[in-house]
Amino acid sequence: MYKYNDFDESFVRERVAQFRGQVARRIDGSLTEDEFKPLRLMNGLYLQLHAYMLRVAVPYGTLNSAQMDMLAHLAQTYDKGYGHFTTRQNIQYNWPELGDVPDMLSNLADVGMHAIQTSGNTIRNVTADHFAGAAADEIADPRPVAELLRQWSTDHPEFQFMPRKFKIAITGSPNDRAVTKAHDIGLRMVLRDGAAGYEVIVGGGLGRTPMIGKVITDFLPQADLLPYVEAIVSVWNRLGRRDNKYKSRIKITVHEHGIDEIRRLVDARFAEIRPSFSGVDQDMLAEIEAQFAPPAFKTADTKGYEAVRLANPAFRSWTDTNLTQHRADGYAIVSISIKKHGATPGDATADQMRVMADLARTYGHDELRISHEQNVILPHVHKSDLPKLYAALRSADLATANIGLASDIIACPGMDYCALATARSIPIAQEIATRFDELKIEHDIGALKIKISGCINACGHHHVGHIGILGLDRAGVENYQITLGGDHTETAAVGERAGPGFSAAEIVPAIERLVLGYMDLRQASDETFLEAYRRLGVAPFKAILYPQEKANAA
Amino acid sequence: MPKDFTPKVVTANRLMEGDAVWLTANGYWSSDIHDAEFITDEGTANLRMLDTETQAHLIAGAYLADAAMGDKGPEPTHFREDFRTRGPSNYAHGKQVDKVDNNV
Numbered sequence: 001m002y003k004y005n006d007f008d009e010s011f012v013r014e015r016v017a018q019f020r021g022q023v024a025r026r027i028d029g030s031l032t033e034d035e036f037k038p039l040r041l042m043n044g045l046y047l048q049l050h051a052y053m054l055r056v057a058v059p060y061g062t063l064n065s066a067q068m069d070m071l072a073h074l075a076q077t078y079d080k081g082y083g084h085f086t087t088r089q090n091i092q093y094n095w096p097e098l099g100d101v102p103d104m105l106s107n108l109a110d111v112g113m114h115a116i117q118t119s120g121n122t123i124r125n126v127t128a129d130h131f132a133g134a135a136a137d138e139i140a141d142p143r144p145v146a147e148l149l150r151q152w153s154t155d156h157p158e159f160q161f162m163p164r165k166f167k168i169a170i171t172g173s174p175n176d177r178a179v180t181k182a183h184d185i186g187l188r189m190v191l192r193d194g195a196a197g198y199e200v201i202v203g204g205g206l207g208r209t210p211m212i213g214k215v216i217t218d219f220l221p222q223a224d225l226l227p228y229v230e231a232i233v234s235v236w237n238r239l240g241r242r243d244n245k246y247k248s249r250i251k252i253t254v255h256e257h258g259i260d261e262i263r264r265l266v267d268a269r270f271a272e273i274r275p276s277f278s279g280v281d282q283d284m285l286a287e288i289e290a291q292f293a294p295p296a297f298k299t300a301d302t303k304g305y306e307a308v309r310l311a312n313p314a315f316r317s318w319t320d321t322n323l324t325q326h327r328a329d330g331y332a333i334v335s336i337s338i339k340k341h342g343a344t345p346g347d348a349t350a351d352q353m354r355v356m357a358d359l360a361r362t363y364g365h366d367e368l369r370i371s372h373e374q375n376v377i378l379p380h381v382h383k384s385d386l387p388k389l390y391a392a393l394r395s396a397d398l399a400t401a402n403i404g405l406a407s408d409i410i411a412c413p414g415m416d417y418c419a420l421a422t423a424r425s426i427p428i429a430q431e432i433a434t435r436f437d438e439l440k441i442e443h444d445i446g447a448l449k450i451k452i453s454g455c456i457n458a459c460g461h462h463h464v465g466h467i468g469i470l471g472l473d474r475a476g477v478e479n480y481q482i483t484l485g486g487d488h489t490e491t492a493a494v495g496e497r498a499g500p501g502f503s504a505a506e507i508v509p510a511i512e513r514l515v516l517g518y519m520d521l522r523q524a525s526d527e528t529f530l531e532a533y534r535r536l537g538v539a540p541f542k543a544i545l546y547p548q549e550k551a552n553a554a
Numbered sequence: 555m556p557k558d559f560t561p562k563v564v565t566a567n568r569l570m571e572g573d574a575v576w577l578t579a580n581g582y583w584s585s586d587i588h589d590a591e592f593i594t595d596e597g598t599a600n601l602r603m604l605d606t607e608t609q610a611h612l613i614a615g616a617y618l619a620d621a622a623m624g625d626k627g628p629e630p631t632h633f634r635e636d637f638r639t640r641g642p643s644n645y646a647h648g649k650q651v652d653k654v655d656n657n658v
Binding site for chain 2: 026029033049050052095347427
């Protein structure tokens, strides 16, 4: 894992000191709120419905145990004993007091973390495949490049006042777990003649105008990556609409100018700036790569693991759903579900964070990941350690066996916390998960992505959910629209709106009806919801959701 | 024709804690919307909003929110403002459990 060098350390410390002064001046009245607001946002501090909210970056979703312990410390000391992991691989604290925030940032600096550029019209936390460095299907670990992008984008003078925010996602695997096609720039590692390079995707995004990104180049050599990304951001920084924030993101720029014109402009800008990249970036990358060397994987007998699997059905069920194939023999990637049925998606208590940190230290080569699906990953666990790990997770109420199933729901904070929300998301997620648990059918349903956003900005990724739910304010009442057939992977697709929205009381029964209806429609028990939707189209699903209209039409 | 004025309260978040507060007729900020001044004309609403600019040491983000008069005083008319009087629905946190007595 990357460790701050002296430059990073002094930069982050200086920012904390600056912010401490800014907070003091806000409190003593020297700064108005209008003056202070951009300063606090630069440091990840929002003012929400009930309190301030501090958004802390988890760079490309990677943490070590000391960092997770510090997140627990912040939750316990400055918040109400928990933190909320987000779809941007960040963590949000919902209840900090203004006067405590400089101390929180100072604590974070102690473990090489910060909240810089988690807000504002800047390049945000670069997100990555949460299985990076561990997945069996990976070409190479994308995190060194993500770290290089973090260093390049942090406080980059050209990119501090852009038309709007800018999000970059990266994956080293052909199986896209980083939603690269719904980011301003998506980077997918590909091989050509044995050399690793990148397919570069631009102009993806969700929100008010969902767009699947377009390929601007199908193969970019690794050495050209930084100047090429800089060329893209530079072209958009100049062309992007500053007159209308709904048209400011690069997805609209690409849409308005066309991908061919954007490619031409980016190529021209790239030709201009490429010579100024003397290779220092590649030297830095080499240094970063050395810090991401794989851990010393052990070899051990896995017979004990197999025996426990046979003997303990609960353990077997958990291993069936929560493990992913690892690149090293005898190892597994463990997904810890932060989606206990009925609990708030993505919320972990300070005690749970400490347990996960401890498990990473004891069994996981000191590494943890936060997924955009709001779960926590132990990327490197030897199978012989899984029974003990599972027992510890059970004791901490962290052993829910539902990864990828109907109750593994993404939900944004919604109107329970967020000042931008138009409806609540969390209670809907809680009720859906509780209902499927009561029915005891989610293993029978199989792979299903339900994603809920509490407003059009789509932090809950509803557009790319197999079933998406969007909470809106319709004439002063919460109303929930369903979209169908979205896909967040390498075959990305934006879901289709099913029809009129449902009230808060109707939405959970509607989702239940939809899923039970799918089980009747599927050809075989292994045909997933998305496969059935693609085979049948939207019509039979609409008929299930709106039986009255079907009756009226007959 | 100008749009008819609908009754309002002035609301904001407390500077240090960030919790929701409402402006009373006496000019202090209360944690209870029932204590708020019920504003029925646009001129008063504009004056009160001007006054909030002198309150930066106490509050942040002041705005006018629709309200209706109830038995105990002003009440929210929209669910968003209603949530602000209570706190989140997923935990017993915020005003629904905190004592409402620390007016400023």
